[in-house]
Amino acid sequence: MHRLFVAIDFPKTARERLSMLCHGLPDARWIDPAQMHLTVRFIGEVEGSVMLDVREALATVVMTPFELMLMGVGHFPPRGKPTTLWTGADGGDALHTLFARVSRALEGAGIAPEGRKYMPHVTLARLSGTPPTRVAGYMQHHAAFTVPPFPVTAFHLYESTLTAKGALHRKAASYPLHAG
Numbered sequence: 487m488h489r490l491f492v493a494i495d496f497p498k499t500a501r502e503r504l505s506m507l508c509h510g511l512p513d514a515r516w517i518d519p520a521q522m523h524l525t526v527r528f529i530g531e532v533e534g535s536v537m538l539d540v541r542e543a544l545a546t547v548v549m550t551p552f553e554l555m556l557m558g559v560g561h562f563p564p565r566g567k568p569t570t571l572w573t574g575a576d577g578g579d580a581l582h583t584l585f586a587r588v589s590r591a592l593e594g595a596g597i598a599p600e601g602r603k604y605m606p607h608v609t610l611a612r613l614s615g616t617p618p619t620r621v622a623g624y625m626q627h628h629a630a631f632t633v634p635p636f637p638v639t640a641f642h643l644y645e646s647t648l649t650a651k652g653a654l655h656r657k658a659a660s661y662p663l664h665a666g
Contacts, residue, residue, distance in 0.1 A: 487531045487532065487533065488531065488532050488533075488534065488537045488645050489530065489531050489645065489646045489647070489648070490529040490530070490531075490532060490537065490540060490643060490644065490645055490646070490658070491525050491526075491527065491528045491529055491643075491644050491646060492525070492526040492527045492529065492544065492588050492592075492641055492642070492643055492644070493523040493524055493525050493526055493641065493642055493644055493655075494523060494524040494526060494554065494638050494640075494641055494642070495523055495640075495642060496522065496523070496524075496556075496633075496636070497636050499633075499636070500556065500633045500636055501519045501520065501522065502519075503556075503631075503633045504519050504522055504556070504573070504608065504610070504633065505519040506631075507559065507573065507610050507628060507631060508610065508611070510624050510627065510628075511571070511611065511613070511616055511620060511621070511624050513613070513614070513615060513616050514571065514611035514612070514613055514616060515611055515612040515613075515614070515652065516610065516611045517609055517610060517611060517612075517652070518652075521652075521653070521654070521655055522608055522609070522610075523608070523642075523644070523655070524554070524575050524606060524607075524608055526584055526585055526588050526641055527585060527588045527589055527592060527600060528600075529592065529597055532597075536595070536596065536597075537658075539595040539596065540592065540595050540597065540643065541643060541658070541659050542595070543591040543592055543594050543595035544588065544591055544592075544641075544643055544659065544661055545661060546591055546594075547584075547587045547588055547591050547641075547661060548587070548664075548665075549580070549583065549584050549587060549641075549663045549664075550580075550663060550664065550665050551637055551638060551639045551663045551664070552577055552578070552580035552581070552584075552637075552638050552663070553577065553578075553580075553635040553636065553637055553638065554575060554576070554577040554581065554635065554636060554637075554638045555575070555576050555577075555632065555633060555634060555635040555636070556573050556574065556575050556576075556608060556631075556632065556633035557573065557574050557575075557576065557631060557632045557633070558573060558574045558628075558629060558630075558631060558632075559571065559572065559573050559574075559610070559624070559625050559628045559629065559631060560572055560573075560574060560607070560625065561613070561621055561625070567618065568613050568616060568618060568621045569612065569613050569614070570609055570611070570612060570613065571609070571610045571611040571612075571613060571621070571624070572607040572608060572609050572610055573607065573608050573610060573631060573633075574606065574607055575606035575607055575608060576606070577606065577638065580638075581606055582604065584641065585604045585606075588641070612652075638663065639662060639663055640660050640661060640662045640663055641660075641661050641663070642657050642658075642659065642660045642661070643657075643658045643659040643660075643661075644656065644657055644658060645658045
């Protein structure tokens with residue numbers, strides 16, 4: 487079985503800025519900035535033959551490059567005890583168009599449609615027992631966080647392996663963005 491997702495990578499400068507957020511909550515399990523990405527579409531566990539279908543389907547997605555910026559901080563769930571800390575992502579209509587085109591291609595490969603509304607974000611940390619008041623203080627301190635716009639020129643298929651220290655991601659395929 488292969489655990490797959492489609493994502494956008496970040497340039498080195500964006501990763502350096504993201505690493506500046508990875509402190510300030512002692513009991514948070516911070517994501518290694520080298521592993522950070524913007525998930526376009528989570529696929530889940532698939533058989534090897536389906537992975538080949540997914541790779542072929544994603545190759546049919548046609549999109550022009552666009553700009554993406556990262557900004558602010560938030561947490562999931564939005565109410566109650568926080569479990570995930572994130573920074574937001576804004577790629578305008580282009581990012582939502584990429585999500586729709588990737589989703590359509592995946593459905594053609596037999597992958598079930600996404601049941602949730604697309605909420606573009608970058609996971610910064612997993613939280614377990616962090617007091618909400620501490621999270622609120624962190625969010626207030628980093629409310630003005632931004633990564634200036636950078637070009638998105640490709641999206642990628644990743645395979646994820648779950649380990650005791652967290653997920654490890656391996657790039658399985660890349661798909662350049664270009665005019666049709």
